[in-house]
Amino acid sequence: xQISIEPEAIRSIAYLCDGDARTAxxxxxxxxxxxxxxxxxxxxxxxxxxPSKKIVIKEVHIKEGLQRSHILYDRAGExxxxxxxxxxxxxxxxxxxxxxYWLARMLExxxxxxxxARRLVRFASEDVGLADPLALTQAVxxxxxxxxxxMPECKVILxxxxxxxxxxxxxxxxxxxxxAVKESLRNHKGPLPPVPLHLRNAPTKLMKDLGYGKGxxxxxxxxxxxxxxxxKE
Numbered sequence: 550x551q552i553s554i555e556p557e558a559i560r561s562i563a564y565l566c567d568g569d570a571r572t573a574x575x576x577x578x579x580x581x582x583x584x585x586x587x588x589x590x591x592x593x594x595x596x597x598x599x600p601s602k603k604i605v606i607k608e609v610h611i612k613e614g615l616q617r618s619h620i621l622y623d624r625a626g627e628x629x630x631x632x633x634x635x636x637x638x639x640x641x642x643x644x645x646x647x648x649x650y651w652l653a654r655m656l657e658x659x660x661x662x663x664x665x666a667r668r669l670v671r672f673a674s675e676d677v678g679l680a681d682p683l684a685l686t687q688a689v690x691x692x693x694x695x696x697x698x699x700m701p702e703c704k705v706i707l708x709x710x711x712x713x714x715x716x717x718x719x720x721x722x723x724x725x726x727x728x729a730v731k732e733s734l735r736n737h738k739g740p741l742p743p744v745p746l747h748l749r750n751a752p753t754k755l756m757k758d759l760g761y762g763k764g765x766x767x768x769x770x771x772x773x774x775x776x777x778x779x780x781k782e
Contacts, residue, residue, distance in 0.1 A: 550588065552581060554606040561608045565615055567659050572615070580606055580614030629660070633668060636711070641676055645715035652711050662703050666692035669710050680720035687713050 554577075566573040584604050632655050639647040655665060666688070673688035691710035695703040734741070751761035
Protein backbone atom coordinates (compact mmCIF):
# COMPACT_ATOMS: atom_id res chain seq x y z
CA UNK A 550 0.00 0.00 0.00
CA GLN A 551 1.16 3.51 -0.86
CA ILE A 552 0.37 5.81 2.04
CA SER A 553 0.42 9.61 1.85
CA ILE A 554 -0.87 12.41 4.05
CA GLU A 555 -2.49 15.70 3.18
CA PRO A 556 -0.78 18.96 4.29
CA GLU A 557 -3.89 19.99 6.24
CA ALA A 558 -3.68 16.77 8.22
CA ILE A 559 -0.05 17.50 9.11
CA ARG A 560 -1.00 20.98 10.30
CA SER A 561 -3.76 19.47 12.46
CA ILE A 562 -1.26 17.12 14.09
CA ALA A 563 1.10 20.00 14.86
CA TYR A 564 -1.67 22.13 16.33
CA LEU A 565 -3.55 19.53 18.35
CA CYS A 566 -0.47 17.84 19.81
CA ASP A 567 1.13 21.14 20.87
CA GLY A 568 4.70 19.91 20.65
CA ASP A 569 4.13 16.44 22.12
CA ALA A 570 5.87 14.22 19.55
CA ARG A 571 4.82 10.97 21.22
CA THR A 572 1.15 11.92 21.02
CA ALA A 573 1.60 12.98 17.39
CA UNK A 574 3.22 9.71 16.36
CA UNK A 575 0.72 7.58 18.26
CA UNK A 576 -2.19 9.45 16.72
CA UNK A 577 -0.73 9.15 13.22
CA UNK A 578 -0.03 5.44 13.72
CA UNK A 579 -3.61 4.73 14.81
CA UNK A 580 -5.00 6.81 11.96
CA UNK A 581 -2.98 4.79 9.44
CA UNK A 582 -3.94 1.49 11.06
CA UNK A 583 -7.63 2.37 10.91
CA UNK A 584 -7.42 3.49 7.27
CA UNK A 585 -5.46 0.37 6.24
CA UNK A 586 -8.01 -1.89 7.94
CA UNK A 587 -10.84 0.01 6.23
CA UNK A 588 -9.15 -0.32 2.83
CA UNK A 589 -8.52 -4.04 3.21
CA UNK A 590 -12.12 -4.62 4.27
CA UNK A 591 -13.33 -2.74 1.21
CA UNK A 592 -11.02 -4.79 -1.02
CA UNK A 593 -12.34 -8.06 0.41
CA UNK A 594 -15.93 -6.98 -0.20
CA UNK A 595 -15.26 -5.71 -3.73
CA UNK A 596 -13.84 -8.79 -5.50
CA UNK A 597 -14.88 -7.66 -9.01
CA UNK A 598 -12.93 -4.39 -9.11
CA UNK A 599 -9.18 -3.82 -9.04
CA PRO A 600 -8.22 -3.08 -5.41
CA SER A 601 -6.71 0.34 -4.70
CA LYS A 602 -3.16 0.39 -3.42
CA LYS A 603 -3.16 4.07 -2.42
CA ILE A 604 -4.21 5.46 0.96
CA VAL A 605 -4.47 9.17 1.69
CA ILE A 606 -4.58 10.24 5.34
CA LYS A 607 -6.85 13.25 5.77
CA GLU A 608 -7.54 15.63 8.62
CA VAL A 609 -10.59 13.68 9.78
CA HIS A 610 -8.50 10.51 10.07
CA ILE A 611 -5.95 12.34 12.19
CA LYS A 612 -8.62 13.59 14.59
CA GLU A 613 -10.06 10.10 14.90
CA GLY A 614 -6.61 8.68 15.59
CA LEU A 615 -5.85 11.31 18.23
CA GLN A 616 -9.16 10.66 19.92
CA ARG A 617 -8.14 7.03 20.27
CA SER A 618 -4.57 7.74 21.38
CA HIS A 619 -4.99 10.85 23.49
CA ILE A 620 -7.59 13.21 24.90
CA LEU A 621 -8.48 15.55 22.06
CA TYR A 622 -8.97 19.04 23.44
CA ASP A 623 -9.03 22.16 21.31
CA ARG A 624 -7.89 24.98 23.61
CA ALA A 625 -8.83 27.65 21.10
CA GLY A 626 -12.12 26.20 19.92
CA GLU A 627 -15.60 25.26 21.06
CA UNK A 628 -14.48 22.34 23.23
CA UNK A 629 -12.59 24.78 25.45
CA UNK A 630 -15.82 26.61 26.30
CA UNK A 631 -17.87 23.42 26.51
CA UNK A 632 -15.57 21.91 29.13
CA UNK A 633 -15.33 25.00 31.33
CA UNK A 634 -19.11 25.29 31.16
CA UNK A 635 -19.45 21.66 32.23
CA UNK A 636 -17.03 22.25 35.11
CA UNK A 637 -19.02 25.25 36.33
CA UNK A 638 -22.38 23.51 36.08
CA UNK A 639 -21.28 20.36 37.89
CA UNK A 640 -19.73 22.40 40.71
CA UNK A 641 -22.97 24.37 41.01
CA UNK A 642 -24.82 21.07 41.29
CA UNK A 643 -22.39 19.98 44.06
CA UNK A 644 -21.40 16.99 41.92
CA UNK A 645 -17.76 16.70 42.95
CA UNK A 646 -17.03 13.52 40.98
CA UNK A 647 -18.24 14.98 37.71
CA UNK A 648 -16.42 18.24 38.52
CA UNK A 649 -13.13 16.37 38.89
CA TYR A 650 -13.78 14.58 35.60
CA TRP A 651 -14.20 17.84 33.68
CA LEU A 652 -11.20 19.35 35.43
CA ALA A 653 -9.09 16.38 34.33
CA ARG A 654 -10.42 16.61 30.78
CA MET A 655 -9.15 20.17 30.60
CA LEU A 656 -5.79 19.70 32.31
CA GLU A 657 -4.88 16.45 30.56
CA UNK A 658 -5.88 18.06 27.29
CA UNK A 659 -3.30 20.80 27.79
CA UNK A 660 -5.37 23.64 29.26
CA UNK A 661 -3.51 26.44 31.04
CA UNK A 662 -3.93 25.72 34.79
CA UNK A 663 -3.98 29.45 35.57
CA UNK A 664 -7.00 29.89 33.31
CA UNK A 665 -8.84 27.21 35.30
CA ALA A 666 -7.69 28.80 38.58
CA ARG A 667 -9.01 32.22 37.52
CA ARG A 668 -12.41 30.70 36.75
CA LEU A 669 -12.45 29.05 40.17
CA VAL A 670 -11.81 32.42 41.85
CA ARG A 671 -14.79 33.87 40.01
CA PHE A 672 -16.93 30.84 40.92
CA ALA A 673 -16.01 31.14 44.60
CA SER A 674 -17.50 34.64 44.71
CA GLU A 675 -20.34 34.37 42.18
CA ASP A 676 -21.75 30.94 43.06
CA VAL A 677 -20.62 30.24 46.64
CA GLY A 678 -20.43 33.82 47.90
CA LEU A 679 -21.47 34.55 51.46
CA ALA A 680 -22.70 31.00 52.01
CA ASP A 681 -19.03 30.15 52.63
CA PRO A 682 -16.70 33.20 52.61
CA LEU A 683 -13.66 30.91 52.96
CA ALA A 684 -14.26 29.60 49.45
CA LEU A 685 -12.72 32.73 47.97
CA THR A 686 -9.63 32.25 50.14
CA GLN A 687 -9.35 28.67 48.92
CA ALA A 688 -9.64 29.72 45.27
CA VAL A 689 -7.11 32.56 45.52
CA UNK A 690 -4.68 30.25 47.32
CA UNK A 691 -5.14 27.67 44.56
CA UNK A 692 -4.30 30.29 41.94
CA UNK A 693 -1.16 31.31 43.82
CA UNK A 694 -0.14 27.67 44.28
CA UNK A 695 -0.52 26.99 40.56
CA UNK A 696 1.51 30.10 39.78
CA UNK A 697 4.31 28.99 42.13
CA UNK A 698 4.77 25.35 41.08
CA UNK A 699 3.10 24.98 37.67
CA MET A 700 2.21 21.75 35.92
CA PRO A 701 2.00 18.85 36.55
CA GLU A 702 2.32 19.32 40.33
CA CYS A 703 -0.45 21.90 40.54
CA LYS A 704 -3.11 19.45 39.32
CA VAL A 705 -3.80 18.28 42.86
CA ILE A 706 -4.14 21.89 44.03
CA LEU A 707 -6.87 22.53 41.48
CA UNK A 708 -8.49 19.21 42.30
CA UNK A 709 -8.63 20.16 45.99
CA UNK A 710 -10.16 23.54 45.16
CA UNK A 711 -12.74 22.04 42.78
CA UNK A 712 -13.75 19.50 45.42
CA UNK A 713 -14.06 22.21 48.07
CA UNK A 714 -16.18 24.44 45.83
CA UNK A 715 -18.38 21.51 44.84
CA UNK A 716 -19.07 20.61 48.47
CA UNK A 717 -19.54 24.21 49.61
CA UNK A 718 -23.05 25.65 50.10
CA UNK A 719 -24.10 27.94 47.27
CA UNK A 720 -25.43 31.51 47.31
CA UNK A 721 -25.85 34.00 44.47
CA UNK A 722 -27.07 36.73 46.83
CA UNK A 723 -24.15 39.09 46.23
CA UNK A 724 -24.09 38.46 42.48
CA UNK A 725 -27.81 39.13 42.10
CA UNK A 726 -27.67 42.20 44.33
CA UNK A 727 -24.89 43.76 42.26
CA UNK A 728 -26.68 42.94 39.01
CA ALA A 729 -29.81 44.66 40.34
CA VAL A 730 -27.86 47.81 41.25
CA LYS A 731 -26.13 47.81 37.86
CA GLU A 732 -29.49 47.53 36.10
CA SER A 733 -30.86 50.38 38.20
CA LEU A 734 -27.95 52.63 37.19
CA ARG A 735 -28.37 51.82 33.52
CA ASN A 736 -32.09 52.56 33.59
CA HIS A 737 -31.78 55.81 35.53
CA LYS A 738 -33.14 58.81 33.66
CA GLY A 739 -31.26 62.09 33.83
CA PRO A 740 -28.19 62.91 35.94
CA LEU A 741 -27.37 60.68 38.86
CA PRO A 742 -28.12 62.15 42.31
CA PRO A 743 -25.19 63.73 44.20
CA VAL A 744 -23.55 61.99 47.13
CA PRO A 745 -25.45 62.97 50.34
CA LEU A 746 -23.55 65.48 52.48
CA HIS A 747 -23.33 63.22 55.54
CA LEU A 748 -21.53 60.57 53.42
CA ARG A 749 -18.92 62.96 52.04
CA ASN A 750 -15.42 63.29 53.42
CA ALA A 751 -14.54 66.61 55.08
CA PRO A 752 -10.75 67.10 55.02
CA THR A 753 -10.98 70.92 55.31
CA LYS A 754 -12.75 73.33 57.69
CA LEU A 755 -14.65 74.87 54.80
CA MET A 756 -16.11 71.51 53.87
CA LYS A 757 -17.13 70.92 57.48
CA ASP A 758 -18.80 74.33 57.56
CA LEU A 759 -20.71 73.39 54.40
CA GLY A 760 -22.08 70.32 56.15
CA TYR A 761 -19.83 67.64 54.68
CA GLY A 762 -19.90 64.61 56.99
CA LYS A 763 -22.40 66.23 59.35
CA GLY A 764 -24.53 63.71 61.20
CA UNK A 765 -22.50 60.72 60.10
CA UNK A 766 -22.08 57.99 62.72
CA UNK A 767 -19.42 55.29 62.63
CA UNK A 768 -21.63 52.26 63.22
CA UNK A 769 -18.71 50.10 64.29
CA UNK A 770 -18.48 52.23 67.43
CA UNK A 771 -22.22 52.34 68.05
CA UNK A 772 -23.85 50.32 70.77
CA UNK A 773 -25.89 47.32 69.55
CA UNK A 774 -29.07 48.88 70.89
CA UNK A 775 -28.41 52.23 69.20
CA UNK A 776 -31.13 52.49 66.58
CA UNK A 777 -29.93 55.89 65.37
CA UNK A 778 -27.10 54.39 63.31
CA UNK A 779 -27.74 55.33 59.63
CA UNK A 780 -27.30 51.70 58.62
CA LYS A 781 -30.13 50.56 60.86
CA GLU A 782 -33.73 50.55 59.66
